[in-house]
Amino acid sequence: MRAKRLFLLSSIMSMMLAVLAPLNAFAATPGDASSSYATTTKAAAEKASLLTKQYGTTSVQYALIDQGKIVVSGQSGKNDVAGKIPLTANTMYGIGSTSKVFTAAAVMQLVDAGKVDLDKPVVQYIPEFKMKDERYKQITPRMLLNHSAGIAGTASRNASLFSDNDTFAHDNLLKQLSTQVLKADPGAFSVYCNDCFSLSEILVEKVSGTDFTSYIHEHFSEPLGMTNTGTPQDDLDESRMAALYLSPYEQQLPNETTNFIGAGGIYSTAADLARFSQIFTGQAEGLSSKSANAMAQPEYKNGLWPEDADNSIGYGLGWDSVDLFPFGDYGIQALTKGGDTILYHSSIVVLPEQNMAAAVLSSGGSSALNQLLATQILLQALKEKGAIDDIKPGKSFGLPVKADMPQELLGEAGVYGSSTQLLMVGITKDGLLSLASPQDPSSPAETYTYSADGSFINANGSAKINLVKERNGRTYLWVRQYALVPGLGQIAVSEYVDEKLSANDISDETRAAWQGRDGKRYFLVSEKYTSMAYLVASSAQVQLFKNVPGYIMSHKITGPDTAASDLQIPAIGGRDNGPVQFFNQQQGDTTAEYLQASGYRYISQDNVWPIYQGKHAWVTIPTSGDAKWYTIPDAAAGRTMHVTLPSAGSYAVYDENGAIVAFSIINDGPVVLPKNGTIVFAGDAGAKFDVTLTK
Incomplete structure (x- = not known):
């Protein structure tokens, strides 16, 4: 599961990196590395230590593979408070959504075997798959793997549990999907979707005739010598897992179990992930070159997407990006996939033409930080072996050069929204664009100046904005940014972050019903007693904004008890935006009000x-x-x-x-x-x- 989202632009990195207070860390311990990589070994250890000392990571583990040989590896941080359990190359981590690459590769193996056609309907392989929307019959395996199926998002009920491998999330997926409608035409655009890969997991099981865990072992971990890779359905020794910590608890937490395995539930090590990368570089059997190449194509271009720009997101089949910044500046293709559960984080970066890859796993921190570390390790190794001359400096859009703004842009001011945020976009006649958050009115508005290149640029040149009216008639806030993480480099962002919200008139009756709920809290009742939700997200609050009438956040209010998202945002901004519904149900001698959202059920504070x-x-x-x-x-x-x-x-x-x-x-x-x-x-x-x- 990915956890990346944008809030106001100045806080992009704080949301992506989830930086916590610094933690004490033990010295990094480099693994057995080739003597020709002495400089890379030293740099990797120093930067891994930086993660644990400055960026809130409890522990980090990394590995670099080159031409089929692991040449740099190591770890940094703590594995238990007492320091009695050593952190080693065999310590296992949850890899979260990096599991999706395993799922995509499994589907592609079935394609190689002639058992699956990427462009045939999924219902041919999973006859039980049904939805309350006839368009579901158009969904293909390709659309599942490139996130363009149009499925709402994540059926995550009972999916993230403490030391509990309950299969509820897997076993009930088809039932949950049967009650849903699509949020877009299949293939219209790629927007991050966990359920696409949970459904792909079931596809693999149906076609192969074996459970997903057994398939992973038979086709990947055993042939590739990945002895430290498993799933919650294996009999895993929890003492081998990286220790987990979260405030306010100072002691080690129970192990995190993510039970939609194909979307985010695999455990592994950095070295094992590096070994797995060989099927994409041709250094090991597992995929045909045709299938490996197909996974690395820019699938995101098949639908709605911003113009090409430096970016960290650009979906292939299973990959988050098939052209990861900054490798394109060196003429090198880089594939990447990151994963974030609540407490585990991972990233793998593969350079197919160079036969190289780096993997970074962590307890605490974020996949974005891990991706930066993997990038730095690869760049240093490329330089050390002479494949590149030097590591290029960071990039900027340059300081704004003020220009006369076309006055028709004034009409693009208004309220913009995404799955998790609202933005008030203001534009003045003299070319000043401002962004303010109704959710955080105490924060000052950010300002951008209309510049000679036709975009709005911030004062230091690190970010630019365009307001783009797409062919679907919708207007988007297109954000590009070079976000610097000191000591670790830059992350490039290019996304339609928010979509302009249209007016939504509602009846007095509907308005009164929602105003009666404004500010009320609703408490989670549907999760299993081992659920991590009770630790991190046990309630939800209804919040209405006077300057966004007719909406609950970015969801259009459609009746006294219902609201639904109308967003059509690719990549991240439109993810996980299923409908909201309130209903009454008898509770003892009284009637209680409940909220249903994202597969969860909540009870009103009034009850x-x-x-x-x-x-x-x-x-x-x-x-x-x-x-x-x-x-x-x-x-x-x-x-x-x-x-x-x-x-x-x-x-x-x-x-x-x-x-x-x-x-x-x-x-x-x-x-x-x-x-x-x-x-x-x-x-x-x-x-x-x-x-x-x-x-």
């Missing part, structure tokens, strides 16, 4: 009651399996809660701002209840919790 304030109480999970939430009244605040857990259950406590205070999956012990906080009990239907409050 959450105070925890019993006496000394002793019992909480029982209803037959629906829904989690039970309680508020913490003044009479209970400051008291210590003791819980006797059932065999299949957990509880979590949050403060008044929704920040996690305690989660029994991590630390099952007494907890002092915070004032105005909340408590959730989750478990199998019928699970019973014995709760005691003491002073």
